[in-house]
Each structure stands twice: as structure tokens, then as C-alpha cells.
Amino acid sequence: MTSLKQSPPASSGSAPAAALHGGIGDPRTLILRNLRQSGIYIAFVGIVLLFAILTDGVLLSPGNITNIVLQYSYILVLAIGMVILIIAGHIDLSVGSVVALTGAVSAVLVIQQGYPWWVGVAAALAVGVAVGAWHGFWVAYVGMPAFIVTLAGMLLFRGLTLQVLDNVSLSPFPSEYQKVASGFLNGLIGGQGYDAFTLLIAAIAVIGYAVSVFRTRLARIRYQQSVESFPLFVTRVLLVGAVVMYFAWQLAHARGLPIVLIILAVLVIAYGLMTKNTVFGRQVYAIGGNLSAATLSGVKVRKVNFWIFVNMGLLAGTAGVIYSSRSNGAQPAAGNMFELDAIAAAFIGGAAVAGGVGTVVGAMVGGLIMAVMSNGMQLMGIDQSTQSVVKGLVLLLAVAFDIYNKRRAGATR
Known part of the structure; x- marks a missing residue:
């Protein structure tokens, strides 16, 4: 058996010095190699600036930034699970129907039958896990393609949603339930005309990000992997920090820190660490990168595939609650086309069609690009049909860019 773990080189004593003096490798090669990862951030900044100009600054107003967070948080939650599936070489077409079903179950329990709000949340998550286990069984242990299994699930769970709701909408939820997606934390430590707590949390997040990426850089150098030059690295960290603090400043001048943003941040951090720093995460990448090699290396492919679908179901249940x-209720048509938005977020964020490539952070950026485009076009009064055309073209270009990168990489070998 071979191991998935890498062994450090015999000599790595110059790693810290290399980290501070520009890294390893030819600058042009490093830029080309990291274009796919860094390009998405450049594109995101460019799109934000474009729509900020086209909307006369309304896009970046405190109230509108808060609305973007509230309106698209559930898509970002779905994108986390979707990118993990895509990395492993799978896909899930049923998440929109699962969002509808889990929300419907919660509404029946809380609104119709009068159970406490947390019972509805727990039931929605449990239904999501059950759905994920259902998909995982057929894909992992029966051997059916995920595309077919989840396509059937899309129809199956949409039909169950109609039956659970008896083809009618249910509302309203109690105020405690509504706070999951519409509540805010503010005024905890004061602030004159702004919420200081929001700024404090953002500052802690920026510091944590800077420490994390610097440690990652040192680790890559110890293993003699290519890294960007130190000035470019510092510029990237400062740019990310500036964007986060500006975003927090706007939130602090609106209604404070949204509870749903805290939920999303916890999920991003947890799944980011899981995919990068755990054996399970490395196995997911191994399966998507080379299934035969992963199997020969001792990866329990069926088990891993089963649990990533269970995870997708759990996140779909979370998105259903949010x-x-x-929306303060459950509707038979809820979640319509959510799966396409989640898939688009993953691919725009750098996931590869063939699997083995992608990151949680990249999927978040891809989802934010879709959110900013949708919100910006709505502010400009562009009709829904044109918005769909633009989103479709962006997704097409993202996948075309992935294919172009692969062909270029193959030609340079």
C-alpha cells in the first residue's frame, strides 16, 4: 500500500528565509500556475467595482450589503456541500427540492402542530441527513451515477414537498425561528453611530486569516512547493483584509452583524479546515483526482462517497432552515433552481469539471460573484430573462477557462 501523506524533503532549513525573500520558482511560472486561483478574486473585485459604478454606489451601501448577505446566504451554504461533491467527481441536482422539503417539514411541525421552533430546526436537519444517506447509498454502495440518483431525487423530494404541504403555503413562523436568517447581533460593546462588535469580529477574522495563510505558506515551502513572491503574498493578505474590514464597516453602519453570517462563517472555517487539514479531506481530493490511485492507496471510496452525500444533505437541511x-414560511415551489446556483458557484469558484480541484473559499467567492451580479442587475432594473442569460454566459466562460487551463498545462509538460 502507498500512503497519501507526503514526506518532507531531507533538507528544509532555508524555508523561513525563502518565505521572506520571495518563495521558490520562476515568477512567470508561478503567476501562470496560480492564475486560476487568483483570477477569481480579481474577477470578483472587478465585478463589484463595475456594478458599484453602474448603480451609482448603491451596491456598496450598508443596507444593500446587508441584504446581499441575507438573500444569498442559503446558496452559499449549498455551495459548500456542492464543491466537496464536485471535488470527489460527483454532483447533486436535488438540493433545491431538499431545501423545499426540509423547510416544509419544519413548517408543519412549528406552524401547524405548534412545536417549539428548535424542534422544527432539528427535524429539518434530520430530514436532510436522511436524504443524504438515501443518495449516498445508491451512489456509493449500489454504484449508480450521482447524476441519475440526484435527478430522481429532485423529482422525488419535490413531490414529497407537495404532499407534506398539501399543495398550500404555510406561514408565519414564530419570531425566534425568523431570527435564524433575519436576526442581528449589535450593541454588545457599544459604538457611536456604528456597531463596534461587528468590527471587532471582523478584525479577529482578518488576523486569523493572515496567520493561517502564512503558516500554509511556510508549510508549502518546507515541502518545496511553489509559492508566490513575498511582496505579492503580503499584497494579497492586505487586500483581503481591507475588503473584509470595509464589508464589516458597512454592516456596522447598518443593522450590525447578521446571525446568518456567523452561521456561514463557522461553516466556511470548519469545512475549509476539514478539506485541507484532515485525512478525510485529502481522501476526497484523491478520489476526484485519480480514483484508481486512491483505491490502491487504501482509501475506502464507498465510505467516503457515502458520507459526502450525507454531508450534502445536512447542508441542504441547513439551507432549508435559513x-x-x-421567507417566513414554506412554499411548494421553494428552492426552485437552487441547485444550479450552487453548481455555478462551485465552478465559477475554480472547481474542475473532472473533479480533484476546488476549494470551499473559492466556492464562496463564486457564490458572491453570482450574488453581486444578481443584486446589481436587480438594482439596475434588468429583467429576469436577461439576468439568466448573463449568469449562463458567466458559468460557460468559467468552465471554458477550466478546460483551457488543462490543455495549456498538458501542452507545457
Whole structure:
């Protein structure tokens, strides 16, 4: 058996010095190699600036930034699970129907039958896990393609949603349930005309990000992997920090820190660490990168595939709670086309069509690009049909860019 773990080189004593003096490798090669990862951030900044100009600054107003967070948080939650599936070489077409079903179950328990709000949340998550286990069984242990299994699930769980709701909408949820997606934390430590707590949390997040990426850089150098030059690295960290603090400043001048943003941040951090720093995460990448090699290396492919679908179901249940809380009710048509938005977020964020490539952070950026485009076009009064055309073209270009990168990489070998 071979191991998935890498062994450090015999000599790595110059790693810290290399980290501070520009890294390893030819600058042009490093830029080309990291274009796919860094390009998405450049594109995101460019799109934000474009729509900020086209909307006369309304896009970046405190109230509108808060609305973007509240309106698209459930898509970002779905994108986390979707990118993990895509990395492993799978896909899930049923998440929109699962969002509808979990929200419907929660609404029946809380609104119709009068159970406490947390019972509805727990039931929605449990239904999501059950759905994920259902998909995982057929894909992992029966061997059916995920595309077919989840396509059937899309129809199956949409039909169950109609039956659970008896083809009618249910509302409203109690105020405690509504706070999941519409509540805010503010005024905890004061602030004159702004919420200081929001700024404090953002500052802690920026510091944590800077420490994390610097440690990652040192680790890559110890293993003699290519890294960007130190000035470019510092510029990237400062740019990310500036964007986060500006975002927090706007939130602090609106209604404070949204509870749903805290939920999303916890999920991003947890899944980011899981995919990068755990054996399970490395196995997911191994399966998507080379299934035969992963199997020969001792990866329990069926088990891993089963649990990533269970995880997708759990996150779909979470998105169902957030969406039903945001809309203050459950509707038979809830979650329509959510799966396409989640898939688009993953691919725009750098996931590869063939699997083995992608990151949680990249999927978040891809989802934010979709959110900013949608919100910006709505502010400009562009009709829904044109918005769909633009989103489709962006997704097409993202996948085309992935294919172009692969062909270029193959030509340079």
C-alpha cells in the first residue's frame, strides 16, 4: 500500500528565509500556475467595482450589503456541500427540492402542530441527513451515477414537498425561528453611530486569516512547493483584509452583524479546515483526482462517497432552515433552481469539471460573484430573462477557462 501523506524533503532549513525573500520558482511560472486561483478574486473585485459604478454606489451601501448577505446566504451554504461533491467527481441536482422539503417539514411541525421552533430546526436537519444517506447509498454502495440518483431525487423530494404541504403555503413562523436568517447581533460593546462588535469580529477574522495563510505558506515551502513572491503574498493578505474590514464597516453602519453570517462563517472555517487539514479531506481530493490511485492507496471510496452525500444533505437541511426563516414560511415551489446556483458557484469558484480541484473559499467567492451580479442587475432594473442569460454566459466562460487551463498545462509538460 502507498500512503497519501507526503514526506518532507531531507533538507528544509532555508524555508523561513525563502518565505521572506520571495518563495521558490520562476515568477512567470508561478503567476501562470496560480492564475486560476487568483483570477477569481480579481474577477470578483472587478465585478463589484463595475456594478458599484453602474448603480451609482448603491451596491456598496450598508443596507444593500446587508441584504446581499441575507438573500444569498442559503446558496452559499449549498455551495459548500456542492464543491466537496464536485471535488470527489460527483454532483447533486436535488438540493433545491431538499431545501423545499426540509423547510416544509419544519413548517408543519412549528406552524401547524405548534412545536417549539428548535424542534422544527432539528427535524429539518434530520430530514436532510436522511436524504443524504438515501443518495449516498445508491451512489456509493449500489454504484449508480450521482447524476441519475440526484435527478430522481429532485423529482422525488419535490413531490414529497407537495404532499407534506398539501399543495398550500404555510406561514408565519414564530419570531425566534425568523431570527435564524433575519436576526442581528449589535450593541454588545457599544459604538457611536456604528456597531463596534461587528468590527471587532471582523478584525479577529482578518488576523486569523493572515496567520493561517502564512503558516500554509511556510508549510508549502518546507515541502518545496511553489509559492508566490513575498511582496505579492503580503499584497494579497492586505487586500483581503481591507475588503473584509470595509464589508464589516458597512454592516456596522447598518443593522450590525447578521446571525446568518456567523452561521456561514463557522461553516466556511470548519469545512475549509476539514478539506485541507484532515485525512478525510485529502481522501476526497484523491478520489476526484485519480480514483484508481486512491483505491490502491487504501482509501475506502464507498465510505467516503457515502458520507459526502450525507454531508450534502445536512447542508441542504441547513439551507432549508435559513430559506424558510428568511421567507417566513414554506412554499411548494421553494428552492426552485437552487441547485444550479450552487453548481455555478462551485465552478465559477475554480472547481474542475473532472473533479480533484476546488476549494470551499473559492466556492464562496463564486457564490458572491453570482450574488453581486444578481443584486446589481436587480438594482439596475434588468429583467429576469436577461439576468439568466448573463449568469449562463458567466458559468460557460468559467468552465471554458477550466478546460483551457488543462490543455495549456498538458501542452507545457
